[in-house]
Amino acid sequence: MREGTGLPxxxxxxxxxxxxxxxxLIPTETSGYQxxxxxxxxxxxxxxxxxDECPHEVASLSEGWxxxxxxxxxxxxxRFCLPDGRVLCLPAVRDARTHRIEVREDxxxxxxxTAATRT
Amino acid sequence: MSxxxxxxIGGGLAGFTVAxxxxxxxxxxxxxxxxxxxxPYDRPPLSKAYLLGQKDTAGIALAPAEWYAEHRxxxxxxxxxxxxxxxxxxxxxxxxxxxxxRLVLATGGSPRPLPIPGGxxxxxxxxxxxxxxxxxxxxxxxxxxxxxxxxxxxxxxxxSSARTLGAEVTLIDPVDPPLxxxxxxxxxxxxxxxxxxxxxxxxxxxxxxxxxxxxxHSLILDDGRSIDCDEVLVGIGIVPNTALAQAAGLExxxxxxxxxxxxxxxxxIYAVGDMARTRNPDGSLERRGEHWEYAMNTGATAxxxxxxxxxxxxxxxxxWSDRHGTHVEGVGDMxxxxxxxxxxxxxxxxxxxxxxxxxxMLGAASIDxxxxxxxxxxxxxxxxxxxxxxxxxxxxxxxxxxx
Ligand SMILES: Cc1cc2nc3c(=O)[nH]c(=O)nc-3n(C[C@H](O)[C@H](O)[C@H](O)COP(=O)(O)OP(=O)(O)OC[C@H]3O[C@@H](n4cnc5c(N)ncnc54)[C@H](O)[C@@H]3O)c2cc1C
Ligand code: FES
Numbered sequence: 001m002r003e004g005t006g007l008p009x010x011x012x013x014x015x016x017x018x019x020x021x022x023x024x025l026i027p028t029e030t031s032g033y034q035x036x037x038x039x040x041x042x043x044x045x046x047x048x049x050x051x052d053e054c055p056h057e058v059a060s061l062s063e064g065w066x067x068x069x070x071x072x073x074x075x076x077x078x079r080f081c082l083p084d085g086r087v088l089c090l091p092a093v094r095d096a097r098t099h100r101i102e103v104r105e106d107x108x109x110x111x112x113x114t115a116a117t118r119t
Numbered sequence: 120m121s122x123x124x125x126x127x128i129g130g131g132l133a134g135f136t137v138a139x140x141x142x143x144x145x146x147x148x149x150x151x152x153x154x155x156x157x158x159p160y161d162r163p164p165l166s167k168a169y170l171l172g173q174k175d176t177a178g179i180a181l182a183p184a185e186w187y188a189e190h191r192x193x194x195x196x197x198x199x200x201x202x203x204x205x206x207x208x209x210x211x212x213x214x215x216x217x218x219x220x221r222l223v224l225a226t227g228g229s230p231r232p233l234p235i236p237g238g239x240x241x242x243x244x245x246x247x248x249x250x251x252x253x254x255x256x257x258x259x260x261x262x263x264x265x266x267x268x269x270x271x272x273x274x275x276x277x278x279s280s281a282r283t284l285g286a287e288v289t290l291i292d293p294v295d296p297p298l299x300x301x302x303x304x305x306x307x308x309x310x311x312x313x314x315x316x317x318x319x320x321x322x323x324x325x326x327x328x329x330x331x332x333x334x335x336h337s338l339i340l341d342d343g344r345s346i347d348c349d350e351v352l353v354g355i356g357i358v359p360n361t362a363l364a365q366a367a368g369l370e371x372x373x374x375x376x377x378x379x380x381x382x383x384x385x386x387x388i389y390a391v392g393d394m395a396r397t398r399n400p401d402g403s404l405e406r407r408g409e410h411w412e413y414a415m416n417t418g419a420t421a422x423x424x425x426x427x428x429x430x431x432x433x434x435x436x437x438x439w440s441d442r443h444g445t446h447v448e449g450v451g452d453m454x455x456x457x458x459x460x461x462x463x464x465x466x467x468x469x470x471x472x473x474x475x476x477x478x479x480m481l482g483a484a485s486i487d488x489x490x491x492x493x494x495x496x497x498x499x500x501x502x503x504x505x506x507x508x509x510x511x512x513x514x515x516x517x518x519x520x521x522x
Contacts, residue, residue, distance in 0.1 A: 072493065077412075091163070
């Protein structure tokens, strides 16, 4: 577990900012984090954030295919669990790094560098 | 009778997947994988990132070394030389014997040798294993002249990687353009042209002879042309590794015959991956699937079948290929009776969809198509009918049509 590495929260927008089943790239300029972050709205409506680069090769997970609470990489179709970043199938073998998202009132807050906690 | 031990012969993707799925499905008995290579690794990077030196041995492992201990999967380093169907088990090349309640054959394929004089020279290269990739990498130095026979998936990928490494590459194929069965005519032509743009010499022809010269090799083509080079790599497909099974009297026919459970003609022996070939209940034979996902799917099916659990459902077959900085994907069948609809970006075809007469999608292929093929998979698997005009319109994301 990473601790104490997190950056201050970034207000990304309202909870209506993404349609369920879509994603958005949050560039480093927005987050202050050293890597691009993918923001995902699962088909369930919940928001999640992962490092945008696939742990397998060079692909952007925010360009992937969301199904339920999973994201499928657009390149070689490894699937990752959005809530905890767990890799669900090959060819990737490493989990994706999560970032905490908090929905406060109708705002989506991203905590870059702070791991998500499963609730 | 409960199953207490399972032995997987071959630790490629298919064999590894069997073991992984057996554990995920709750099998707690003894479980071993026999392979001369030791820790199972992934093959697609051998012609791409591994050949280019962007991934190392650890980077292509299918699971980290600890995984095997954590999941009590024993890795037996060795080569099986004989199957014992009476007292179920195997004999290794070093004489060791291992027995189990179930056997899974996952021996993959071997590069098909070029059936011409000199095609069997020891110095003629092929690419199937990590060792092959190491040899190829060592020989592929800037300026070296590499001739690749066969411009299919592996030939094309090696051509791209070797070019990146600075080699002078000549790609020979008797068919122009190659890969039409996989991606259709239009995309095949565009893909083939990319080799020219990368500075690769394309030769349309058939080699009839390979010989060694003082410095390298010389090829003679059927029209009398001769080509001198340093190294020759042959990539014309594989032959399934069924010798063990055949010697043991199991039914094979250009592949280890299996039913929908991946079970062979011996009910205690299963077969998966590149070496397996499905025989339908009516006796007809499917083509062998020689792609990555097929190896994973058949491994998952075998694990479920061995444990007598419900079989997983798999969709239309899918493959990818990465070369010249582009990503190619195909799903389903591009060859059945029907018509092909193209999607263009400017002049370039970026996707092809193959439709049956009743409008159902049979297959699709794309070049850098993003989620196009993912969406096409869903359209095919769910039998969604999409108007051809929408398929042809690059302004409409296929994902929208698949929901
Ligand atoms: C260079 C390369 C690039 C590829 N790229 C792609 C790609 O981009 N996309 C795609 O979809 N597919 C690709 N493929 C195809 C894909 O990798 C194969 O379909 C897949 O590896 C098949 O898995 P398998 O386990 O059936 O066979 P294999 O991976 O060949 O594994 C078989 C294993 O069995 C072992 N074995 C054989 N005989 C014995 C014996 N007697 N005793 C013990 N062990 C034995 C071998 O050592 C080997 O490790 C590529 C293949 C290669 C070679
Ligand atoms: S880059 Fe994501 S699975 Fe390969």
